[in-house]
Amino acid sequence: MKKNAFYAQSGGVTAVINASACGVIEACRSESHKIGTLYAGLNGIIGALEENLIDTSLESDQAIASLRYIPGGAFGSCRYKLQNLKDNDDQYRRLIEVFKAHNIGYFFYNGGGDSADTCLKVSQISELMGYPVQAIHIPKTIDNDLALTDCSPGFGSVAKYVAVSTKEASLDIASMAASSTKVFVLEVMGRHAGWIAAAAGLASQAKGEPPHIILFPEVPFEREQFIALVKKTVEQSGYCVVVASEGVSYANGDLLSESIGKDAFGHKQLGGVAPALCSMIKHSLDYKYHYAIADYLQRSARHMASKTDVEQAYAVGRAAVNAALAGKNALMVSIKRDASKPYAWSLGEVPLSAVANQEKKMPQAFISKNGFGITQQARNYLLPLIAGEDYPPYQNGLPYYPRLKNTLITKRCTQWALC
Amino acid sequence: MKKNAFYAQSGGVTAVINASACGVIEACRSESHKIGTLYAGLNGIIGALEENLIDTSLESDQAIASLRYIPGGAFGSCRYKLQNLKDNDDQYRRLIEVFKAHNIGYFFYNGGGDSADTCLKVSQISELMGYPVQAIHIPKTIDNDLALTDCSPGFGSVAKYVAVSTKEASLDIASMAASSTKVFVLEVMGRHAGWIAAAAGLASQAKGEPPHIILFPEVPFEREQFIALVKKTVEQSGYCVVVASEGVSYANGDLLSESIGKDAFGHKQLGGVAPALCSMIKHSLDYKYHYAIADYLQRSARHMASKTDVEQAYAVGRAAVNAALAGKNALMVSIKRDASKPYAWSLGEVPLSAVANQEKKMPQAFISKNGFGITQQARNYLLPLIAGEDYPPYQNGLPYYPRLKNTLITKRCTQWALC
Numbered sequence: 145m146k147k148n149a150f151y152a153q154s155g156g157v158t159a160v161i162n163a164s165a166c167g168v169i170e171a172c173r174s175e176s177h178k179i180g181t182l183y184a185g186l187n188g189i190i191g192a193l194e195e196n197l198i199d200t201s202l203e204s205d206q207a208i209a210s211l212r213y214i215p216g217g218a219f220g221s222c223r224y225k226l227q228n229l230k231d232n233d234d235q236y237r238r239l240i241e242v243f244k245a246h247n248i249g250y251f252f253y254n255g256g257g258d259s260a261d262t263c264l265k266v267s268q269i270s271e272l273m274g275y276p277v278q279a280i281h282i283p284k285t286i287d288n289d290l291a292l293t294d295c296s297p298g299f300g301s302v303a304k305y306v307a308v309s310t311k312e313a314s315l316d317i318a319s320m321a322a323s324s325t326k327v328f329v330l331e332v333m334g335r336h337a338g339w340i341a342a343a344a345g346l347a348s349q350a351k352g353e354p355p356h357i358i359l360f361p362e363v364p365f366e367r368e369q370f371i372a373l374v375k376k377t378v379e380q381s382g383y384c385v386v387v388a389s390e391g392v393s394y395a396n397g398d399l400l401s402e403s404i405g406k407d408a409f410g411h412k413q414l415g416g417v418a419p420a421l422c423s424m425i426k427h428s429l430d431y432k433y434h435y436a437i438a439d440y441l442q443r444s445a446r447h448m449a450s451k452t453d454v455e456q457a458y459a460v461g462r463a464a465v466n467a468a469l470a471g472k473n474a475l476m477v478s479i480k481r482d483a484s485k486p487y488a489w490s491l492g493e494v495p496l497s498a499v500a501n502q503e504k505k506m507p508q509a510f511i512s513k514n515g516f517g518i519t520q521q522a523r524n525y526l527l528p529l530i531a532g533e534d535y536p537p538y539q540n541g542l543p544y545y546p547r548l549k550n551t552l553i554t555k556r557c558t559q560w561a562l563c
Numbered sequence: 564m565k566k567n568a569f570y571a572q573s574g575g576v577t578a579v580i581n582a583s584a585c586g587v588i589e590a591c592r593s594e595s596h597k598i599g600t601l602y603a604g605l606n607g608i609i610g611a612l613e614e615n616l617i618d619t620s621l622e623s624d625q626a627i628a629s630l631r632y633i634p635g636g637a638f639g640s641c642r643y644k645l646q647n648l649k650d651n652d653d654q655y656r657r658l659i660e661v662f663k664a665h666n667i668g669y670f671f672y673n674g675g676g677d678s679a680d681t682c683l684k685v686s687q688i689s690e691l692m693g694y695p696v697q698a699i700h701i702p703k704t705i706d707n708d709l710a711l712t713d714c715s716p717g718f719g720s721v722a723k724y725v726a727v728s729t730k731e732a733s734l735d736i737a738s739m740a741a742s743s744t745k746v747f748v749l750e751v752m753g754r755h756a757g758w759i760a761a762a763a764g765l766a767s768q769a770k771g772e773p774p775h776i777i778l779f780p781e782v783p784f785e786r787e788q789f790i791a792l793v794k795k796t797v798e799q800s801g802y803c804v805v806v807a808s809e810g811v812s813y814a815n816g817d818l819l820s821e822s823i824g825k826d827a828f829g830h831k832q833l834g835g836v837a838p839a840l841c842s843m844i845k846h847s848l849d850y851k852y853h854y855a856i857a858d859y860l861q862r863s864a865r866h867m868a869s870k871t872d873v874e875q876a877y878a879v880g881r882a883a884v885n886a887a888l889a890g891k892n893a894l895m896v897s898i899k900r901d902a903s904k905p906y907a908w909s910l911g912e913v914p915l916s917a918v919a920n921q922e923k924k925m926p927q928a929f930i931s932k933n934g935f936g937i938t939q940q941a942r943n944y945l946l947p948l949i950a951g952e953d954y955p956p957y958q959n960g961l962p963y964y965p966r967l968k969n970t971l972i973t974k975r976c977t978q979w980a981l982c
Binding site for chain 2: 188222319346349434435445527
């Protein structure tokens with residue numbers, strides 16, 4: 145008897161996570177002689193625990209094809225990490241209960257490092273609890289911090305967004321600087337790894353072009369040095385463009401974003417590496433400044449996704465299904481770089497145990513000597529990942545992002561609530 | 564003898580102000596039997612005062628054509644307002660000195676309400692100081708607050724950016740809300756008029772779709788009412804998307820954001836409505852939130868300009884030259900709406916005296932009864948302005964935004980410094 149499959153999205157969503165879903169579902173459909181119904185978890189693994197399973201077979205081929213260009217998580221994502229098997233096996237027993245009830249033998253989990261850990265734990269159910277589940281991880285993270293894959297789907301598109309936005313905003317401030325704004329700060333995501341901030345460096349296509357300063361979480365922030373460089377840049381170029389990772393911190397580990405004082409309620413003031421930097425600039429140099437915080441805009445900007453990223457996101461989804469059908473388990477589909485110029489990539493497989501809970505930071509060789517920019521090596525790495533445009537269809541001036549029906553199947557198990 | 568012409572960009576730049584420059588320059592080139600050299604002011608009117616004149620005839624036709632898709636101000640803009648003629652006529656004498664020295668008889672000024680005032684003053688030189696200059700104003704402002712024109716070039720593109728970004732970020736938070744972020748706040752530009760925030764409302768294409776709350780400068784902010792609506796929305800929809808104008812203020816006029824100084828026009832410089840709102844939400848409801856501040860990204864986002872906006876920006880540039888050659892003076896080229904469905908527009912002319920220093924706020928009829936949304940009438944007005952895509956060319960994953968040579972001509976006048 146054919147086994148059914150389960151697919152879920154996990155962690156922060158991206159502009160292309162649905163392209164991976166599209167790959168998974170289309171592969172299952174083309175292998176329907178080997179694989180049964182594909183259920184999607186409503187809100188990630190929580191959907192499996194609560195038995196909220198979406199029957200993807202009720203969606204038309206056209207609806208599934210549209211997933212390739214819809215940002216966000218079409219089935220809902222979650223921030224929820226399974227506990228350790230030995231600490232609490234209730235969750236795992238529950239998963240088996242639900243999987244058994246719906247004849248689920250394939251588990252496809254689409255997420256980052258934490259999710260790889262969840263996927264690994266599910267793969268262990270098979271051995272530890274005697275229920276056969278093949279668990280395949282589909283990489284996804286805008287942070288690009290997954291180990292053992294050359295890049296992570298989701299990163300190329302946020303990298304493109306940040307590079308393009310930096311280029312455009314730089315043209316804006318360049319034309320205002322003579323009589324107005326002198327400093328522009330763009331805050332981008334990246335708590336522990338500076339990959340996204342690094343991508344802003346691609347906006348600089350000739351020596352001296354903005355961004356002039358990039359701040360990475362990997363480089364301890366030194367205020368005097370930063371202020372001196374802003375001053376020198378404004379004096380030389382007339383203006384200064386700064387791109388800062390949200391995770392920039394001092395040598396002692398204190399985050400800049402927690403250093404901007406208290407709000408009207410006496411609480412620590414919220415978020416904001418950019419305003420923290422602008423405060424310093426105002427205080428020390430009294431330059432007029434502007435700042436932007438891209439936040440969710442950067443990771444949902446499907447309207448300017450990288451074509452390379454979309455293709456890779458789709459491909460890892462398809463490959464996960466093929467790996468499962470080949471009898472494999474406890475692995476992550478990886479992206480391998482076969483060449484940089486011209487860029488060539490292929491897919492690989494890595495054991496989940498080697499990926500889970502790892503964090504890939506920027507190599508030292510990618511950061512320029514003064515700590516405020518990227519090297520040619522970083523450019524060679526980053527450039528192919530933002531290559532190509534893949535615009536969504538538009539209707540009446542807006543991208544056409546249709547919604548799926550997301551029909552839940554009838555429950556067969558007992559009620560279960562997250563604790 | 565043919566007269567030469569002067570063109571300058573003023574105030575905050577937009578994604579399409581260079582499309583207007585393209586229109587002006589291409590019209591001058593096609594009327595080269597009637598009009599001499601077109602000089603562009605380096606950094607706006609300051610370029611005329613300092614005799615920093617760019618010879619646009621040294622740019623190739625191809626370079627001029629590329630202005631149609633380059634954001635920012637290709638010749639530099641300024642925040643600089645001429646003083647009143649009767650208070651200080653030094654500046655005007657200087658302008659005449661420069662215009663005379665270079666045989667300039669046409670003055671094209673590309674800006675918003677403040678710039679219309681400058682343009683009007685220049686047009687008065689002719690009468691008051693006996694030097695003939697025809698001054699034509701070319702409308703531009705992302706704020707859409709120019710009077711007597713149906714819309715202002717620059718607005719349609721920022722409106723599209725804000726609508727698309729709101730739609731995309733809403734899909735993101737919708738997929739995270741079950742176990743994580745419940746509220747997303749997007750801060751957009753608009754000090755006194757809520758046109759840009761209103762455009763976010765277009766992202767909602769069916770009842771109940773986000774954005775759930777829009778905050779306009781036109782509507783006094785009431786905290787209790789706002790918090791109650793956020794709570795109700797999260798309870799009903801699972802999450803809440805808020806779009807707020809930077810100029811949102813309390814009934815007594817106090818801005819929600821901290822006032823952090825004044826710009827050259829004496830306007831307050833703003834930043835931080837979004838964190839102020841999130842503070843309140845945290846304090847009263849303890850929901851997890853995210854916020855984005857679009858700032859310059861919204862007005863420089865040529866990568867997703869509105870095709871309608873690009874066409875109008877180009878057309879008003881060409882029309883300004885034609886008006887000047889028809890012997891007209893002291894007017895602004897306007898955009899007239901001939902029909903909304905299907906949208907049809909044409910160009911008109913309005914006297915500068917009626918436009919200068921006016922500010923067009925959102926009509927009451929565009930704001931929904933509860934003050935937190937837009938009406939169908941607003942949609943009918945806004946929708947045609949974001950219609951159509953007009954992508955720039957890309958090279959290696961980035962938009963191709965070449966730079967002009969911007970060659971300054973040899974000075975003929977005495978040195979002059981801004982006081």
